[in-house]
Amino acid sequence: MGRPDLVLLHAPSVYDFRRRFAMYGPISDVIPSTPIFEMYPLGFVSIVGYLEARGYNTRIVNLAVKMLRDREFDVERTISKLDPLAFGIDLHWMVHASGSLDIAEIVKRYHPETPIIVGGLSATYYHEEIIKGFPQVDYILRGDSTERPLLHLLEDIEAGREPEGVENLTWRSGDGRIRVNPLSHVPESLDDLGLDYGDMVSLVVRHRSLEENLPYEGFMDYPFTALLTCKGCLYNCVTCGGSRFAYRKFFNRDKPAFKSPERLLEEVLAVSEYFDAPIFLLGDLRQGGERYAEMILRGIGREGVDNTLTLELFTPASRSFLEAIAGSCERFALEISPETHDDAVRRLQGRPYSSSELERTVEEAMRLDCEKFDVFFMVGIPGQTVDSTLESVEYSKRLLERFGRGGRLHTFIAPMAPFLDPGSLAFEYPARHGYRRLYSSLREHRDALLQPCWKLILNYETRWMTRDQIAEATYKAMMRMNEVKMEMGVIEREVGERVAEGLALAWEIMCRIDAVNTLDEEDSKKAYEELRLKVERSAKWTEYSKRELRPQARAGVRLRGALKHLIRTHLRRR
Ligand code: B12
Ligand code: SF4
Structure with a gap:
């Protein structure tokens, strides 16, 4: 070894x-x-x-x-x-x-x-x-x-x-x-920086430990095999620490660097060899230009990759792009984050597209047999109130009514938590974007993470919502979203009821923590001990809602084939 x-x-x-x-x-x-x-x-x-x-x-x-x-x-x-x-x-x-x-x-x-x-x-x-x-x-x-x-x-x-x-x-x-020393190594080509999942399996074999190399707890049940298409971003969503502004100002990258289509294709093929799970291409392919996206999709089509291809859309997509995706693989899934139903709020967040463009994209994708389309809404963005947050959930319901037949459309709402990203426009210029920054230094964030409740860890509030309101909007919106999903048959009633119970319990615990925080050290310690079991219970129940993030068809990890191959290559290297 x-x-x-x-x-x-x-x-x-x-x-x-x-x-x-x-x-x-x-x-x-x-x-x-x-x-x-x-x-x-x-x-x-x-x-x-x-x-x-x-x-x-x-x-x-x-x-x-x-x-x-x-x-x-x-x-x-x-x-x-x-x-x-x-x-x-x-x-x-x-x-x-x-x-x-x-x-x-x-x-x-x-x-x-x-x-x-x-x-x-x-x-x-x-x-x-x-x-x-x-x-x-x-x-x-x-x-x-x-x-x-x-x-x-x-x-x-x-x-x-x-x-x-x-x-x-x-x-x-x-x-x-x-x-x-100067921040001068900012490569324009990413082709030297390969993501070869084979290297990981080699480590598993060499150190005889799968566990220490697992990318996350649930990987074996729900493998998320992701490949980076680029570093940096063309967009400027105001709450994002990986925006064009942030990369330029803090990471010395003026424009995104892309992995070449050839290299990316090699990586896709390598993943496909080990796993039959979906392959998530991180970063909207269109950022590299139409030709770039086309070359990647054509290559995948040519090689006949049979994994589901999951793609991120930073903005709504044209019919021809969606057709190119559908034509390149047997199965595809999409993700988009409009964050809100309200075009004006979305503009303040730095994503200037309309809900009707979003709807056209969803409609077209469904027509092309998109296997799963995840649409994400967020709590805590500029211009958003409690009411506006709840209206986004009602909008989700309308989306599900129009396009949700067949259970392929999934809508989610979650808070921007625990932090507004350092380096984002909103973190750097909070007043300009309607934010109040509650923690600035690393040490403050470090201490915040030791708070007993997620609401107290949040490093921001907005001109439109205090931290209490962000938490209230979050629970109300998540509860309503869960109801909508039960009504629309997106999730089974039994699952929905558990999630509802978990959310109600979580909200109750959050209010209880506010009260416990006013007690002296001894009493609060005792009260937290009493709350511990409830916290575990609510987390277990709300965890059920996460299953909806998983790929449509149950994806297994083709470990045996992968391991055989890797053991062979590993032995050859030695
Ligand atoms: C892909 C991505 C993800 C993937 C993660 C994939 C993965 N395992 O890396 C998913 C979707 C799962 C994800 C989740 C989260 N993400 Co994210 N994500 C991104 C995204 C879109 C691209 C990241 C990227 O390009 N990475 C490539 C480069 C930068 O990193 P890298 O190759 O992994 O690592 C290099 C360097 O960072 C450095 N490095 C990293 N670690 C180390 C360690 C050592 C010792 C050394 C020497 C070097 C080094 O060297 C590496 C090799 O060159 C960015 C947005 C953007 N445009 O950047 C957000 C971003 C990084 N994510 C962010 C956030 C907040 C999160 C979450 C916390 C969100 C949440 N609350 O759920 C989670 C955390 C997940 C976790 N750890 O469990 C923020 C981070 C802001 C901040 N400073 O904290 C970003 C900037 C923007 C955003 N809001 O989404 N994310
Ligand atoms: S959130 Fe916006 S700025 Fe950040 S990586 Fe995604 S598209 Fe780019």
């Missing part, structure tokens, strides 16, 4: 979530992860592929998944036994502001001499605060693509050199000075 050069650790959002009382509510309702956000960044896969191809032995340990799966799993013991040249920890999403830094502290305690590197979009945004305020972190690799600088950093660490020339690096030199 050999000593790994780099161990990549993924932390839970809050380190001691197994002991601590918290009601995280709906903060991860529309993604595969649990509220602990156990999914690691796709970048882990490209880092592993890049370094392994250059002779560096890497290992991923998804601590969050291991902690979720085993309440007794001993994090400190596991960390103490690892002995790499360096540790890497992602601080990509702000939701890990607490967990990632706590894990770094534990690693430092057991391995004071081993360098700790953090990276990701949030680490990039807060690099100066981290290097000044968190001594457990030695290096921050900034930017949206760190594979090459990471290789150079490892070479310097191995050689005992100061990393003067490592691009994108923030660090402390031997004399204690803080150094910020």
